[in-house]
Amino acid sequence: MSTEEELRAAIARQFGRSLHIRTLDTGSCAVCEQEIRLLAAPHYDLHRLGFFFTPAPRHADLLLVTGPMIRAFEVAARKTYDAMPGPKVVVAVGACALGGVYPADPFTHGTVDAVLPVDVWIPGCPPSPLALLHGLGVAVGRLAEKVRDIPFTAEDDTERVRGAS
Amino acid sequence: MTSELITAASRAVPGGVTTFQVASPDLEAVVRDLHGLRLADMFASDGDTPTLRLVWANDADGPQSGYVITETSIENGEYPALSDIAPAAFVEECEIYEQFGIRPASGKPLNRIMLPPHTGPHNTGTQNTGTQNTGLPTLGHRPPSEPEEVRAPHTVAGQAFEFPFGPVRQVGVESLYYGLVTSGEEVVDLYLFTWHKHRGLEWRLAGMTPRQALFLVERAEGLSAVAMGWAFAAAVEAATGTRPPAAAQRTRAVALELERLYNHAAAMAALCQSTGLSVGQSAAEIALERLLRLNARAFGHRYLFGVVDAGGAGRAPDADAIRADLPGAYGEFRRAADALLSTNSFVDRLEATGILTADQAGALGLVGPVARATGRLGDARLMPDGPYAGTGIAVPTATAGDVLARFTVMLAEAAESVRLIGDFIDAGTVTGTGPGTGELRPGGGTGLGWAESPRGEALAWVALDDEGRITRARLRPASARNWRGFDDACRSQNVFTDIPIIEASFWLTAAGMAR
């Protein structure tokens, strides 16, 4: 198995049961934050899955990053990442963080992975709490990544299209 | 001249907006005379000579309500110091200086609002150098500023010390830097930096078509996407002389009221969290989630992005879904609210906390529930020429000005929103595509647009060139207004633990402040 798969297996061993999450807003429009807050709400209750929010990066295993990574915020982002003990996972959340809304320009880097080493990408504007739950599961290697097999072609088209990867 | 202005300000105008040219010398006198009105916004636009625009709102429940815009062209890079007469102008004076390099004549030191001290690896939330070494583009001429001229908002002197808080704060909240200046016991002062989130939206919008722009405008403050989008769309429509179909307007209104509902539910959850009442938070979040699912079912988006379109409505509500789910979702909201109001430990924390007086709200030009909780009547839905015209909308107010007053105002607004949604749906709405959506008329011009976001009046002003592309767009979400009342509210008591409660009751976003 490839080194990446080994890494995923290691993370699954490390974090499979319990994992602490720190969030980081690098310039979002406040909607991704709302969805992340709702993860702890009764409807989704991520604690039942062994995920917990922690305000201190020192105790965090996973960093949920939203927003297009404003350049003025770069230092704070790096410091937050550095403050986390290894092994650590970075999850880029939302279209902003994936480069969908802002280009790389004097104000923003445009994407999170321009500054932080992203491990998991969660699309969506905003990604719904369900999408976030799935993403967290993928991040800790507990859920299978599905998007690899979705062709994004309509059903009436019989012939499957290989993904770019 | 000014008397003419006053009469104009108190006269019903088709479209609700009157514009006047004011020469730079007599601007000060005009501001003195218009001081009875609320200074809603102030911005500049670049040209051969930069133009300074002041937007005055006449908050009244009646035909005389409306906006007055004064246009003044600035020759020598200076204009009379307006913030000495109308304190609400101070933030914009600073912003305009950052962006255009024109400043009030009084040499009063200006604060840093939008542009970070300097970008690059050594940017800090707190240190400060001149704007000229931020490598960021500005809307106008780069200000000719020495570092000491644009200074950090506060430097602590004497025996107090600054408690640094942020920009990376607790989980699931936006990045925001508080400087809490304290003597160890009392809150001497409190200020905030939001430039960590400045995305240069007004700079980006220049050169876009309105439809492209809307995509970003909705994301200026995602939690009031409908209001901001509607204000912007209305501005564009005013600029092009487009009359959006009434059905499309009603669609927008339905979305706007749904937005108000879910925001007030979220504010309620935040209030419970800040007071440590987890059960109440859970109850509020159940209501919030159900309202968001209602949004998704009715408009296809949990946060109602893409509902507003330039000249019409981009998405149509599923009226049956709303009729089916709204009562249940609002029932959750109502039950949670009632339970909270009958929980003394909760109400006691809210009572007499974070008090703002009506005078403060007026001086700072505050809007929305924050202002209405002090007894000021100000609601963009009362302005003429909207879908609300015939609805006999009731604007709830309170007088205490504390957190509890804001909370009760929000609850009353939620009830009113439910009624309005019902009325609008019964009156009929339209689908996003096809006839009735409304198309933008070609051509250029300038226009002002407004909508009442859950946080208060959202304003937008655009100037379009003849191809209909944006030359200057001004976005002013309610958050850009109300943060300036935050430190006064925090200083009204000297209890640190009240600050999160006050923040929750303001329910603002850093994104809206920074744009």
Next chain:
Amino acid sequence: MTPLDLFYIAAGAWAAAAVAGLVTGRTTGGLRACCALSALGGAAAAGGGGWSLLYGDTSVVSAGAATLTGGPLQLQATSLAGVFAALLGVVAVAIACYAPRYHAPSAGTALYLAAYNVALLGCLAVLTAGGMVTFLIAWETMSLACYLLILRHPRDLAVARGAFWFLALSEAGFLLVVAAFVILSATTGFTTLSGIAAHAASVPGGWRAAAFLLAIVGFGFKAGLVPLHVWLPEAHPVAPADGSAFLSGVVVKLGVYGIALFAFRLAPPLGTWPGLVAMGAGAVTAAIGILYAMAERDIKRFLAYSTIENTGIIVTAFGAAMIFRASGQSALWALLLIAGIYHVANHGCYKTLLFLEAGVTEHATGTRDMDRLGGLVHRLPRSAVIAFAGTLGIAALPPLNGFVSEWLIFQGLFQGFRTGSHLTGILIVLAAGTLGLTGGLAIYAFVRGFGIPYLGMPRTRQAAEATEQGQPVLGPGLLAVACVALAVGAPVMLAALSRAARTVTGVTLGPLLLPGNLTVIPAHTDFAAFSPTYLTVFLVCALAVPLLIYLAGRPRAGTERVPVWDGGIVAFRPRMQYSAMTFSAPTRVTFDALYRPSVSVSRPSDDDPAGRSGPVHYAAQVTPVFQRYLYRPLVRGLEWLADLVRPVQSGDVNLYLLYVFAVILLAYLLGAV
């Protein structure tokens, strides 16, 4: 050969030093020579003091030529004064090591050194005075010399005011002291202290009590008993560092000596209530002293108030000792006397040390304001270590010396129930409670007093650029060693003290206090016990354990160094750390009745929203209650009185002749009656 001979040597050396200072103080070499002589005198005095502890009281000898009074000086070395003399010597040596680097040679320095050595001489004379006239002369000499050494920079108004406060109050005190002596000598018919002491018992108790009360007030002015303390915070900051060290380390202690002299040698036997008076005064002084220290930003004012607190602790111990004596608990009487004297020695050492370090800080940074300092531990490492030792001592934390004496005092007070009388028992325990509060606040105050200037980040450029180059280290270092010695060698010290105390108390406390094996027992075996020596050893070892573990574990544990989590701001700013005033804000708020704090918040303009344009200035001032509400009216009254009698002073010679005539006439009439 008696301790007196050593004292003669000391006196000679200091006299010579005074002259040398006056003559050669302008040159570096001369400065050094003067200080060398001064150090020699100090060594001799220390030796003499130590010796007189073991030697007992010498006989009264008449020395020197005729004095102002016509009679010769009467000298006597007593065990009671021994500790004070030894302390005087040690402090003199330390300051002598410190001064050459602290003072720049100049005319002012020359005068200062002369005055300083004369003051040393005066102190020694006070401690060796065998007769009341000698005592009074010596006392006045010391006071005037101290006035001169405070007045180092007479052009400065603040200096002049501070010096004047000192002079005025010590003169006021002097009159009362004279009255006290006159009462005793008139009633006993003796002028030698030993004579008075021997025959005091025959005097009616009312006279003795009156003499004692006059004495405690009179000496209280010097010792700094509240409300007679106001000169300390005024004079200490303006005097040179070693001068204020001398004031706090020795001069204040002489006031305490005077109180002890009357309480235990001259005035007794006294009843219970004078003891209660002394104890109450001491407890109040201790509490108020530390509370005011808490509100000070100026390091030296802070230390001055802390001196007031320690005086209070000592006087409380003495008062309790008097009570126990009156109630026949001679063991506890001796214990508290010893504990009080021990605390005198301890406080003399670490307070001198701290004042000297305050001088170092002021020289290195140019300010005494805690809120303008910070981070000095990195700039002045050696001074920081020494100051830390002194801070541990004064905060009464083991293993340093302050802990030993305060422990003994508390143990003595806790046995108040042994007086038999419930009321006195309760009152003594109340005093113990007050001292408990004081001790807690003292730790709080000195966490602040050390943490704000030495730890954290520098708050000003001066603090950031401070350097240890050419700063004196030896003197304070010596005192730090003394502090440690007083802690580790506590059993030895206590043995010597108990022996010395025998000359006053008559009881031999030795076995009761020290049953051997370095353990200390507060007079009653069933009560408590501890061993300062073992405690020190243990604490040092305990400190070593984690260190060893760390050193042992370091290679294996893979450590990753990351900066402190600061919420994402790039750098903490100095303005983001606790300042002296904010640190003490809770106390200021709790005791605002005492502080009468006045807070002022000034903004450039109050209606600038979203951030005032410009700095927000916050200032909290504390009203010195006693200056304002006690002394100011007093001074006003005096001025009013002076206005009344001014007409008498017309300047007309004939009128004055008339006065003379009238007085003579009056005298004749009285004679005739």
Next chain:
Amino acid sequence: MTLWFVRGLRRGVVTTRYPARPEESARYLPTPPAFRPRALTAGTADRLAASCPSGALRRADDVLVFDVGRCTACGRCAAEAPHAVTTSGAFELAATSRSVLVKTIPLRGETG
């Protein structure tokens, strides 16, 4: 507090069973588009790319490159060419590598 206790009991459980069971409310979530290759011509692809505000769509000569990561599910492409675009209904889009999110859609539409 008893009030809240009773409320909670009466309210019952609202928590979803996801990921153990599928979540019903997911049906209403906005999801990225799915494309009908047979309806896609080069011209359509260009129009779609032009209509996309987030730059998630672009045409590389004979394929439509769809970056799911940048898609905001705004639905403007569906509005632009309803016959060629429908919604994918997929919301579980988390990817462990960025490239997985970039899809290429063949253009099978008959041109001309």
